[in-house]
Amino acid sequence: MLDLNSRCPDGPIETAWDRHRQSIKLVNPANKRKYTVIVVGTGLAGASASATLAELGYNVKAFTFHDSPRRAHSIAAQGGINAAKNYQNDGDSVYRLFYDTVKGGDFRSREQNVYRLAQVSVDIIDHCVAQGVPFAREYGGLLANRSFGGALVSRTFYAAGQTGQQLLLGAYSALSKEINSGKVKMHNRSELLDIVKIDGHAKGIVTRDLVTGEVTSHAADAVVLATGGYGNAFFLSTNARGCNVTATWRAYKRGAGFANPCFTQIHPTCIPVMGDHQSKLTLMSESLRNDGRVWVPKKAGDFRKARDIPENERDYYLERIYPTFGNLVPRDVASRSAKKMIDKGHSVVQGGSGVYLDFADAIKRLGKDAIAEKYGNLFDMYKQITGDNPYETAMKIYPASHYTMGGLWVDYNLMTNVPGLYAIGEANFSDHGANRLGASALMQGLADGYFVLPYTIGDYLAPQPHGFDDTSHPAFAEAEAQVKAKTDKLLSVGGKKSADHFHKKLGKLIWEECGMARTEPGLKSALERLPAIREEFWSQVSVPGSGAALNQQLEKAGRVADFLEFGEIMLRDALTRNESCGGHFREESQTPEGEALRDDENFQHGAVWEYAGEGKPSIRNEEALEFKYVLPSQRSYK
Amino acid sequence: MNITLKVWRQAGPKDAGKFETYQHDGIVEEMSFLEMLDVFNEKLLEAGTEPIAFEHDCREGICGSCGCMVNGRAHGPKDGATLCQVHMRSYKDGDTITLEPFRAKAFPILKDLVVDRSAFDSIIQAGGYISVRTGAAQDANMRPVEKAIADEAFDAATCIGCGACVASCPNGSASLFTSAKIAHLNMLPQGEPEKYKRATAMVTAMDDAMFGACSNHEECEATCPKGIGVEYISQMNKNLIWGELFEHDS
Incomplete structure (x- = not known):
């Protein structure tokens, strides 16, 4: 059994974080320079954590598999970042952001974590502006806001459709400053392939240099994983091609619990799949739903051009079903609604799946220039990919895998159940429950990296002896040997098929059986079919070239091998959670209107999977969730 | 659509490198440029040849990973687009496409189209x-x-x-x-x-x-x-x- 004590502070939630910071142990400023922390990943969470830890005086060894820390996939986030600033005077507050996030997560997250997130959200905006992040502004020079799904206030800060890019470049610049100061040692093109534990504590990692193929050990006093989510389990997703589960999966195999792997977010507004060769799906920001109207033809199988379908033959189904939130319902609700329309035959893509997102009314109301100012880069992107001009015709959109709420289990300090091993950003499971609200991923990544981890890590480090730097310990040799053996094994299969071939097979299986709607028979059948794909991979995969050089096929194959293992706990988690909540929709559990029906009596908990050894079934643990402030209710956006 | 690909192949930083010419058929115009390369790499792999190394990640024009010289122009024929945002509808049957890495003294070549x-x-x-x-x-x-x-x-x-x-x-x-x-x-x-x-x-x-x-x-x-x-x-x-x-x- 895993120790799943969340270590959340008791007492009033409003003061919990302050009291916690008062009570945790501090590292004396003169001693901070004696500790070294490894941070893996340089997205929003990793870059902000590395920079802030270094500012505090810690030595940081930072790792990324990219050629530069600036390439991490946070860069692609489009729409914005939430913060409870209430600059719009529309009644926003820390409490309201907390409330919206707990409700948006369908009561499957920890109240204390979420409250803290809402509290520090305001500090993030202040800090990012001070760094020079060029957020959108009003003519008076003050910061502008827009609305996102699941909220009735306007609290999203943005930089055109490139908010993630600007925030990441801010964190990257802070990281660069600390690389320059010598406090951060940056390792580019280095992929984590194992975590090293000594006496039960995380004390280092093993990496492969992606240019030379060299396998190296790195020791430290603590290890932080900021390695993102596992959305590429679906193969086709809005994630970058390199995003993978390897770091968190290797941590899992070293004893870290993996929580709620079935909580995945299918984003409603992506460009639909267009053919077999497709390698990724492109997101069209949720912010588009501020002005775009979602509709399908009332008549099934009506493939006339959007502009040829008269107003009275269109079904603006989100506005019809959810009059209060309309086109701005949360992502899970919007995605499922689109799927229902498609299942009933109302697709607007012949031979495929899609619904319209239409700006004709907004252009009429605000003018083309105003729309271009807000969404110009997104419209251009759409046109580049599809060849259609969204100023003149409705966009076609369809849901796609986008974000994963599940991740490594962490306590209130963001530490996994392995002492000294932390997980931050999308890599952990902590704040979004069963569904993440739009513009909250950037908020959480930066909250963890700038404002939470740099304080909480002191609580672990303070009583530890400092300056662990001994890679001669046998645990490193053992991990290195395992890494090399796996590389050799991949290179020696000698099959005929690419790693992508198997990734596509896995993705199809997961999308069909563990996507927007899940059923017991479907999940059981997927669990029966998965081992065969895995076996075929290990007997048929082709990895040409050598392990001692830049070898992209080898990198890819290693990541696919981990996804093929990981898929199992994703499916088992979905099968065991016999309720619907947030992005996890079990067809067996729905209200008469077809909305997600939770089963709080049996599933008001985080499910945490524990590795039991090679070939043995993983063990399911539970962390019970308590709600004292936002009482669980049937989520309604009507 | 059939295309002739002339690609700079270089096994490692210290190798001399040279152009190889390949025929690539069955391309459809909805494919992105990089998907065209993906499909070609699958063919190379099936033939037991090492695929062409090229950098890419987000495939939506924002991460800055992709890019090489395409017929002498960085990121290919389209204004305001990265290579991953170019689609094969920009080409026609019978075209020859020459791919070279970004060349500069400060950007040493690591392999094929990948530079540091x-x-x-x-x-x-x-x-x-x-x-x-x-x-x-x-x-x-x-x-x-x-x-x-x-x-x-x-x-x-x-x-x-x-x-x-x-x-x-x-x-x-x-x-x-x-x-x-x-x-x-x-x-x-x-x-x-x-x-x-x-x-x-x-x-x-x-x-x-x-x-x-x-x-x-x-x-x-x-x-x-x-x-x-x-x-x-x-x-x-x-x-x-x-x-x-x-x-x-x-």
């Missing part, structure tokens, strides 16, 4: 930031910033660090890259205190990294996928001169 662009990081590390510690900031709305300035700072900040400007420059200069970051930060009131120091440090780092100087060819602006303009280069030079004239610390 870490010299860009060293320029940013020298001064591409505003020195503010986490937790030290005042309320974000305490200091209004004129919208026109905020918008322009944003435009300069949209650089994706792909390296097309360097590869297109006859001198292999990183002036567009460096000046865009200097412009972004120096334009904002937050960036004011370190303005001259920043420009001097970043330009010094650029020279140290073996990038060439700017001699106004403006090829960089013509190929920048984000439409970043050469006016920032003159602003950068102005910052440098003012910094020297008034002997600001550097």
Whole structure:
């Protein structure tokens, strides 16, 4: 059994974080320079954590598999970042952001974590502006806001459709400053392939240099994983091609619990799949739903051009079903609604799946220039990919895998159940429950990296002896040997098929059986079919070239091998959670209107999977969730 | 659609490298350029040949990973697009496409179309930031910033660090890259205190990294996928001169 004590502070939630910071142990400023922390990943969470830890005086060894820390996939986030600033005077507050996030997560997250997130959200905006992040502004020079799904206030800060890019470049610049100061040692093109534990504590990692193929050990006093989510389990997703589960999966195999792997977010507004060769799906920001109207033809199988379908033959189904939130319902609700329309035959893509997102009314109301100012880069992107001009015709959109709420289990300090091993950003499971609200991923990544981890890590480090730097310990040799053996094994299969071939097979299986709607028979059948794909991979995969050089096929194959293992706990988690909540929709559990029906009596908990050894079934643990402030209710956006 | 691919193949940093010519058929116009390469790599793999190494990640034009010279032009034929945003509808049956890595003294080739662009990081590390510690900031709305300035700072900040400007420059200069970051930060009131120091440090780092100087060819602006303009280069030079004239610390 895993120790799943969340270590959340008791007492009033409003003061919990302050009291916690008062009570945790501090590292004396003169001693901070004696500790070294490894941070893996340089997205929003990793870059902000590395920079802030270094500012505090810690030595940081930072790792990324990219050629530069600036390439991490946070860069692609489009729409914005939430913060409870209430600059719009529309009644926003820390409490309201907390409330919206707990409700948006369908009561499957920890109240204390979420409250803290809402509290520090305001500090993030202040800090990012001070760094020079060029957020959108009003003519008076003050910061502008827009609305996102699941909220009735306007609290999203943005930089055109490139908010993630600007925030990441801010964190990257802070990281660069600390690389320059010598406090951060940056390792580019280095992929984590194992975590090293000594006496039960995380004390280092093993990496492969992606240019030379060299396998190296790195020791430290603590290890932080900021390695993102596992959305590429679906193969086709809005994630970058390199995003993978390897770091968190290797941590899992070293004893870290993996929580709620079935909580995945299918984003409603992506460009639909267009053919077999497709390698990724492109997101069209949720912010588009501020002005775009979602509709399908009332008549099934009506493939006339959007502009040829008269107003009275269109079904603006989100506005019809959810009059209060309309086109701005949360992502899970919007995605499922689109799927229902498609299942009933109302697709607007012949031979495929899609619904319209239409700006004709907004252009009429605000003018083309105003729309271009807000969404110009997104419209251009759409046109580049599809060849259609969204100023003149409705966009076609369809849901796609986008974000994963599940991740490594962490306590209130963001530490996994392995002492000294932390997980931050999308890599952990902590704040979004069963569904993440739009513009909250950037908020959480930066909250963890700038404002939470740099304080909480002191609580672990303070009583530890400092300056662990001994890679001669046998645990490193053992991990290195395992890494090399796996590389050799991949290179020696000698099959005929690419790693992508198997990734596509896995993705199809997961999308069909563990996507927007899940059923017991479907999940059981997927669990029966998965081992065969895995076996075929290990007997048929082709990895040409050598392990001692830049070898992209080898990198890819290693990541696919981990996804093929990981898929199992994703499916088992979905099968065991016999309720619907947030992005996890079990067809067996729905209200008469077809909305997600939770089963709080049996599933008001985080499910945490524990590795039991090679070939043995993983063990399911539970962390019970308590709600004292936002009482669980049937989520309604009507 | 059938295409002839002429691709620079180089096994490693120390190999000489040479062009290989391949025939690639069955291409459909909805494919992205990189998907066309994916499909071709599958064919190479089935034939037991090592696939073409090329960098890519987000495949939506923002991460800056992808890019190579396509028929002599960085990122291919489309204005304002990275290579991953080019689709095969830009080509016709029978075309020949020549692919070469970004070439510059500061960007050593690692393999095939993959180059090492870490010299860009060293320029940013020298001064591409505003020195503010986490937790030290005042309320974000305490200091209004004129919208026109905020918008322009944003435009300069949209650089994706792909390296097309360097590869297109006859001198292999990183002036567009460096000046865009200097412009972004120096334009904002937050960036004011370190303005001259920043420009001097970043330009010094650029020279140290073996990038060439700017001699106004403006090829960089013509190929920048984000439409970043050469006016920032003159602003950068102005910052440098003012910094020297008034002997600001550097």
